[in-house]
Amino acid sequence: MLLSSLVRALFTRLIVLTIVGAMFTPGLVAATSARGLASLPSMTRYDAILPDFRDDIYAQTSDLLPVYDVSASFNIAGDGLSTITGTTRLSYVNFADAAQDEVHVRLYPNAPVYLEGGIVLDEVLISGEHIDPRYDLDDTLVSLPLFETLEPGGEVDLTIQFTSTLPFERNQSYGMFGFDQESGSFNFAHWQPLLTGWTPGIGWNTGPLDMRGDPVFSNAALFSVQLQAPSGLVFATTGVATSTVEMGATTIYTWESGPSRDFVMIANPNFLVAEGIVGETVVRSFYTAEHAAIADEVLEMTMASMEIFNELFGPYPYREFDLAEAYIGPRAAGIEFPGVVYISQNLYNIENPNLEFTIVHEVAHQWWYAMIGNNQYLHAFLDESLSNYASIVYYELRYGPDAADQAVDRFLKRSYFAALFGTEGDQIVNQPTASFPSDRSYGRIVYGKGALGMQAIRDEIGLDAFTRALADYAELHRFGVALPGDLLAAFERASNSDLSELWRHWFDAAEGEQDFVPSDLVEIT
Numbered sequence: 001m002l003l004s005s006l007v008r009a010l011f012t013r014l015i016v017l018t019i020v021g022a023m024f025t026p027g028l029v030a031a032t033s034a035r036g037l038a039s040l041p042s043m044t045r046y047d048a049i050l051p052d053f054r055d056d057i058y059a060q061t062s063d064l065l066p067v068y069d070v071s072a073s074f075n076i077a078g079d080g081l082s083t084i085t086g087t088t089r090l091s092y093v094n095f096a097d098a099a100q101d102e103v104h105v106r107l108y109p110n111a112p113v114y115l116e117g118g119i120v121l122d123e124v125l126i127s128g129e130h131i132d133p134r135y136d137l138d139d140t141l142v143s144l145p146l147f148e149t150l151e152p153g154g155e156v157d158l159t160i161q162f163t164s165t166l167p168f169e170r171n172q173s174y175g176m177f178g179f180d181q182e183s184g185s186f187n188f189a190h191w192q193p194l195l196t197g198w199t200p201g202i203g204w205n206t207g208p209l210d211m212r213g214d215p216v217f218s219n220a221a222l223f224s225v226q227l228q229a230p231s232g233l234v235f236a237t238t239g240v241a242t243s244t245v246e247m248g249a250t251t252i253y254t255w256e257s258g259p260s261r262d263f264v265m266i267a268n269p270n271f272l273v274a275e276g277i278v279g280e281t282v283v284r285s286f287y288t289a290e291h292a293a294i295a296d297e298v299l300e301m302t303m304a305s306m307e308i309f310n311e312l313f314g315p316y317p318y319r320e321f322d323l324a325e326a327y328i329g330p331r332a333a334g335i336e337f338p339g340v341v342y343i344s345q346n347l348y349n350i351e352n353p354n355l356e357f358t359i360v361h362e363v364a365h366q367w368w369y370a371m372i373g374n375n376q377y378l379h380a381f382l383d384e385s386l387s388n389y390a391s392i393v394y395y396e397l398r399y400g401p402d403a404a405d406q407a408v409d410r411f412l413k414r415s416y417f418a419a420l421f422g423t424e425g426d427q428i429v430n431q432p433t434a435s436f437p438s439d440r441s442y443g444r445i446v447y448g449k450g451a452l453g454m455q456a457i458r459d460e461i462g463l464d465a466f467t468r469a470l471a472d473y474a475e476l477h478r479f480g481v482a483l484p485g486d487l488l489a490a491f492e493r494a495s496n497s498d499l500s501e502l503w504r505h506w507f508d509a510a511e512g513e514q515d516f517v518p519s520d521l522v523e524i525t
């Protein structure tokens with residue numbers, strides 16, 4: 001995500017933010033048997049992956065990823081609240097390293113910020129038998145007791161019937177789940193029951209939802225979604241549509257996600273689409289007629305950033321990537337999801353420097369969060385600081401070092417200095433999102449200072465070793481959940497040096513006054 005407070009400040013002073021998230025690799029470990037040959041997902045589950053990468057990714061992930069089969073119906077209620085009613089059949093392999101007596105499912109729409117919105121479970125079956133779930137944390141967490149202990153590698157089938165209600169409210173939340181009456185935009189983030197996230201060495205995330213950064217922390221899975229919806233909507237989604245059948249007033253879509261942490265959609269009857277190709281990936285930008293004049297530029301920024309990141313971090317292996325103009329709440333500038341990102345309609349002005357920075361930041365999240373996961377509740381900097389600094393590298397390679405320096409001043413230093421020399425003071429970057437003293441402090445430290453920390457490492461080891469380290473880290477943790485030590489280790493391998501002190505200083509300490517003095521702030525204002 002990129003927070004609006006960071007972007008809004010840009011007009012007066014210029015600052016920015018964002019939000020963004022597993023594998024086997026060190027991240028997905030199921031020891032032994034995992035899924036038996038007979039129940040391996042079919043290759044069609046990987047339709048979203050480019051043919052050149054499909055066999056490798058299938059071999060890497062098919063025996064351990066949860067498989068979601070979702071069949072749902074979207075009902076628009078006129079002036080009332082629209083709903084999605086559906087059934088999820090979930091084939092789950094215990095990919096963790098310990099036996100399980102329960103499976104934990106998140107019901108994100110029940111977060112109090114969604115007010116009149118929510119999600120209810122109408123029925124839950126385990127291996128075909130009814131069970132009574134245990135609800136906790138304002139009904140945002142559901143624990144499903146298993147009939148038998150599930151050993152690592154063991155498999156179980158769950159059936160969950162649900163009804164989600166989209167709220168109108170988008171001021172308290174980031175607006176990623178809800179309906180905007182003015183524009184007719186339906187934002188479908190975390191609209192369905194999702195397994196809670198699991199972190200290597202830490203375990204299942206069953207604590208309170210954290211609505212300060214990206215709320216969804218989840219491991220890679222395979223989603224096959226069939227949605228019946230009123231005809232006339234234009235959808236941007238995770239994955240690819242494998243079938244679209246229009247039957248008068250109703251259209252039935254089938255989408256496949258490939259390995260993905262979530263399945264997210266956005267629909268608007270007024271969307272127009274601009275399309276291009278990067279490598280073999282189809283890149284599409286969804287926008288409204290009001291912004292047609294800058295549609296080509298928006299698509300171009302999206303494609304240019306994907307091309308640069310493909311080169312630096314290893315190829316984006318999916319067939320499609322969608323970027324959508326979104327009517328989200330005032331708190332977010334952009335929000336990343338697997339294969340699709342939302343960019344706030346408020347930024348659609350080519351004179352606004354936040355537009356390009358936000359687009360590039362969200363594209364970078366396709367690596368740092370979507371493919372290479374991390375626990376955003378505990379280590380948000382792994383994806384946010386990295387995506388913000390990757391954006392600086394984009395400016396450097398595309399426009400030159402002066403443009404990169406300007407972007408550092410505008411998007412990193414201004415926000416960090418506001419904290420360092422303001423009332424909040426310096427903070428540790430690598431701490432739980434919920435532990436920061438305020439939303440503002442979280443934004444300034446993780447997006448500003450954290451990205452400057454990445455720059456300090458790059459300055460120490462050089463751009464070549466820095467990007468080789470990131471490509472190596474990406475390869476090793478693709479579809480997994482990486483930890484801070486994994487990133488440090490990648491930088492140290494690539495540079496053959498001990499970076500532990502530099503890492504501690506930037507990410508695990510609050511010693512910023514050793515790096516900057518107040519006159520540095522004056523210089524950039």
Ligand SMILES: [Zn+2]
Nearest residue numbers: 001018019020
């Ligand atoms: Zn972000």
